[in-house]
Amino acid sequence: MGKPNFSDEFKRDAVAQITERGYPVAEVSQRLGVSTHSLYAWKRQFAKVVSGDAGKDAEIRQLKRELARVTEERDTLKKPPRVFRQGCKVRYAFIAEHRDRFGVRAMCRCLAVQPSGYNAWRKEPLSRRACEDARTTLIRQAWNDSGRVYGYRKLHDDLLDQGETCCPNRVARLTKLAGIKAQIGYRRRPGSHSGRPSLVIDNALARQFDVEAPDRVWVTDITYIRTMEGFSYLAVVIDLYSRRVVGWSMQSRQTSDVVLQALHMAIWRRKPKSRVLIHSDQGSQFTSIDWTAFIRAHNLEHSMSRRGNCHDNAVAESFFSSLKRERIRRRTHKTRQEARQDVFDYIEMFYNPVRKQVRNGMLSPVQFEQQQTLNAQGV
Known part of the structure; x- marks a missing residue:
């Protein structure tokens, strides 16, 4: 297949990471998997032009x-x-x-x-108490870098990455003394299960969430994000192998197009060589004619959760829980564009390349895939 064509929205979001959030071009290139040449070209094309009186x-x-x-x-x-x-x-x-x-x-x-x-x-030699204070500073810095969401286990792993020698119990004690807590829990909007779906597919996944290779099983779901302009609806596609978000889309309406755009992104990003099982719930977006036609056209196999059973799609539900707990519910979004920029930053700049996953051995989804590739090559 040819070189992937990124959408203008994706390019603007990538440029915003450089011009508005201050990320270096090299870091954005590494996290998004895009060349620096392309980023500079997008920056010239989409960067905001500062107007007005320069002296003023x-x-x-x-x-x-x-x-x-x-x-x-x-x-x-x-x-x-x-x-x-x-x-x-x-x-x-x-x-x-x-x-x-x-x-x-x-x-x-x-x-x-x-x-x-x-x-x-x-520069003077530090006392034992000063060394303890310095270690607390490292813990707080790692906590801030995670967006103030990590608990003592992941903070302990961060300290090990920095060359520090300490046990988890010691980190737990220091985090308690410093008042550092993991971000847990959020209120969930109650749902309803009225009506009957127009199409029901067997649950082929059957809660088998651990797979042995990438691009074998994807899960997808849709959620809402509240803004001052109204709701925005986010659809994601997650690869169960590494828990990496391989496709996502965000629109102002909860139509089948938002889930189709997310699945389309996953296909041209991953370019699966074999048939992929795509699992969803029984929402109207996933039982529509357009969704069914897209599944058949791209040689995908569909699987559905049982009605009203969120545990059948637990991985997608867990991702939405982390997204809202660690980012969305901790700030107020004035516009839908601002919410989209925040979601882009969380998924592409933090969750996929940086956020540690306990299931991945304290590696991010991108790092886990890279390590497994090196292990397969015998490096």
């Missing part, structure tokens, strides 16, 4: 920087006044403790110490 914009930026500096110094001065009456080492310790919140130079100005003295103090 520069003045506004300068005023914003000045306001941020003054606000930071004001917030620093709100801290307990006893710190200002202590020696330099106490002030240095205060700066080290709050450097993740305030700028080092701003605190040095407020505390009347030199940044060079603070840097020299940091």
Whole structure:
């Protein structure tokens, strides 16, 4: 098959990761599996053009920087006044403790110490207590990098990746002392099961969620995301081999087109060489004539959950639970486009290439597939 044609929406979302969210081009290229040449071309084509008076914009930026500096110094001065009456080492310790919140130079100005003295103090050998504090800082940084969703098990695995030696119980104790908690649970919109589906297919999957090779079994489902403009509907296709989201689509209406677009993305992304079993629930989108015709045209085998039984499609339900718990329900989306950009960032920049999966041996879906490929080649 020829080179895949990415949609304009996908290109704009990819460019937004560089221009709006600040990701390096090389990192976006690695996570999305797109060449840097293509990203630069998309950036020239879709990057937003800044209009207006350049001099006025520069003045506004300068005023914003000045306001941020003054606000930071004001917030620093709100801290307990006893710190200002202590020696330099106490002030240095205060700066080290709050450097993740305030700028080092701003605190040095407020505390009347030199940044060079603070840097020299940091290079001194650390006490045992300071080493514990440093390890807590690493745990908090790993927690922040995960979007504040990881628990102590995955944080422990992150520390091991960084070369730290510690046991899970120790990490659990430090996370408790630091007030770090995993993001768990969310309220679910109650559903209804009225009416009868126009087409019912046997449950060929039968909850056999562990498969031995990629592109053997895919699961798909659809959910809603609330925005201030109204609901957006997200459809995903997940490969059970690595739990990787191989296709997704997001639209303002809950029609069969949204699930067809997600399945179409999965097909041209993965290009399966053998017949794939695609499992869904009994929703109207998956019993439509268009869906059935698409399945037959692309040599796919359809499987359906039993009526009203969410456990038959537990992997897709679990992904939606993680998405809403770790990202969607932690912020308010003003527009559908903003929600789509957030979903793109979660799936393409975090979930697939970075987020650890316990089932994958604490590897992300992309890392798991790469490792299995190397193992198969005997590398």
